[in-house]
Ligand code: PSU
């Protein structure tokens with residue numbers, strides 16, 4: 001208990017002290033925009049480990065009621081590891097860090113309009129007093145402001161196939177380059193250009209490490225994309241040591257830990273690739289652009305793979321697996337920093 005307290009509160013106090021005096025007023029508990037749930041607030045103050053969770057997966061990634069049951073089960077898995085989950089979303093123009101069951105239900109049912117919220121969308125959503133499901137970039141930016149150093153998701157956005165002409169590159173990558181949060185994901189889905197995604201992360205100074213004994217960079221549904229991460233971290237302790245070094249250096253950029261899919265959940269790569277090709281062609285034919293591309297393609301891939309297996313159930317299995325790994329890393333990080 002007291003270990004954690006020193007670790008996370010030091011991180012938190014430090015972040016506040018770094019701000020100029022007028023900016024201190026905008027420190028997360030008093031800026032009138034970000035509301036940290038009591039349980040999360042207490043954990044951060046007393047320094048117990050917290051992991052952040054995104055909400056686009058709930059609002060735009062999965063249908064009801066699977067989105068709700070997944071969000072709840074991920075939170076429970078985090079708790080089982082002794083860590084406090086903080087799902088982040090915007091509700092009626094307030095950024096919430098930690099959601100009540102009612103708030104999770106409200107977002108899951110999608111009866112109110114809800115915007116997919118990356119960094120660029122947040123201020124508009126707040127000014128309009130409406131709802132938003134935060135993407136990896138939106139969630140990271142908020143987690144960073146409230147001093148949560150670890151964030152768990154399924155897959156991150158990246159450089160889209162054909163980005164050399166469309167310039168469609170996810171804000172998740174630039175966020176990783178500018179925000180001091182470690183993201184735990186199952187790599188990058190091959191709906192994206194994985195090679196260029198890794199190049200872009202290198203350009204942005206993002207430390208990428210595969211989790212486990214190999215540098216193979218995972219492609220979400222399959223453990224090997226054919227590309228390598230520059231590094232691998234063998235276990236939660238090694239991952240936590242990496243994060244600790246990054247925090248001590250105060251580089252202000254993120255880390256991506258890529259956790260390969262467990263062998264028993266791994267999908268048939270050829271079936272996935274076929275579905276992805278079809279989905280991308282359809283997206284092109286229908287002139288889908290901008291922020292609609294990712295949800296559209298993910299949904300199509302999903303629909304097309306239902307016959308052979310549920311790509312969707314893999315989505316769930318992976319975010320759950322990542323939640324366990326991320327929580328174990330958060331526990332170790334607390335130990336190390338005391
Ligand atoms: N990849 C997935 N599932 C997802 C997303 C990406 O496998 O739900 C979501 C995440 O919230 C991610 C966002 O941050 O899509 C990226 O969208 P875009 O490509 O528009 O940046």
Ligand code: MN
Pocket residue numbers: 168169170171290291293
């Ligand atoms: Mn995009």
